Amino acid sequence: MLVTSQTLPAGARCERYGSEAIDLDALVAIVGAGRGCTLQCAAAPAAIWLPLHGRLQLTGPDGTQTLAAGELVVTEASQRVQARGTGAALWLVVAGGRLAWEQAFAGLVEHPRGEAVLLPGRQRADAMLRRAALRLARAARHAPRDAYDAAVAFAALVAELQAEYEPLVARCPGRTLAQRRAVFARLQRVHQYLRANCHHDLDIDHLARMASYSSWHFIRAYSDVYGRTPHVALVAYRLERARELLMRSQLAVAEVALASGFENRCAFSRLFKRRFGVTAISLRHAARLAA
Incomplete structure (x- = not known):
């Protein structure tokens, strides 16, 4: 080599x-x-x-x-x-x-x-x-x-x-290790795509096609492997993106919500506090004091 x-x-x-x-x-x-x-x-x-x-x-x-x-x-x-x-x-x-x-x-x-x-x-x-x-x-x-x-x-x-990744590969459908690894690789592509594009309006049918599944089989396979549905994963990634923007950008909270894929400001505020235990405004103030 x-x-x-x-x-x-x-x-x-x-x-x-x-x-x-x-x-x-x-x-x-x-x-x-x-x-x-x-x-x-x-x-x-x-x-x-x-x-x-x-x-x-x-x-x-x-x-x-x-x-x-x-x-x-x-x-x-x-x-x-x-x-x-x-x-x-x-x-x-x-x-x-x-x-x-x-x-x-x-x-x-x-x-x-x-x-x-x-x-x-x-x-x-x-x-x-x-x-x-x-x-x-x-x-x-x-x-x-x-x-x-x-x-x-x-x-x-x-x-x-x-x-x-071994426990996740083991949860993938397939009779052989090669088949399970191939399925996991396809699901990982979708997983990465969700993370990189969480601020966009994503279509479940498109995600399923990326993984070479029907929509129903994709949701089931994704949930079995990652322990949560694609929608729950999408919301989690949007909240992570919002936290990053609050800490690193000068965007207003409403603008952060939109830039993270949330159209409803109230729903964003509720989900953000549930996920991180503080409001978006409180997190921004804490980040500025720490800077």
Whole structure:
């Protein structure tokens, strides 16, 4: 397994990975640093995205999501992805073809032969994992002999994180592990789409088609796996978005409600207090006092 590294300085705009590169058997660690640094992938291989400092704006088929330090997103192969750091952000992506990931994860996770090792999703990434990713990038750049060991150490921590999905995969319909993982991957795409687009008016039939289900089967499968209906998940994501906007923007509370997908201000206020235990106005005042 070959491991390479690249650094994108402030203002750099880089385009990588056309469709011909999907099967590459090497891992590449790309570090983005500084304002205006952008990476565009027309058809990226499976990748792990990590903001190390500041925020990373990630745009893909499922919409745009903003990651803060301490978060991680896994994107699937063949997706069009654009990454852009905000402000003086420092971020890192580790990308590679199926063979490269299989070698890195050899013996660490159970997955059917020929299936993707990484499962898509958004999770918390602790400081140890972020340091391991940075060590991988540095080793690939300055100490190629150590890069393989650094890649395996990084993969071991990612495998521990991905193990959180095992109970969810087990709840998916399917006779074999491969079938259950395939169903989970489809549901995860919808799950990510809900999170990134919660402020829009989403149609259940469209979500069901994304998961290759009828509407009734989709609601049932989603509820069985995640323990709540798509509608309950949508409202939860809208409330999380509203909390972020209240703490980080200058929008009025009514504007925050609309920007988060709530058309009824009273319903928003009631749901917000039920979810967080304080009113939206109280949360904003507390955030301003803490700043």
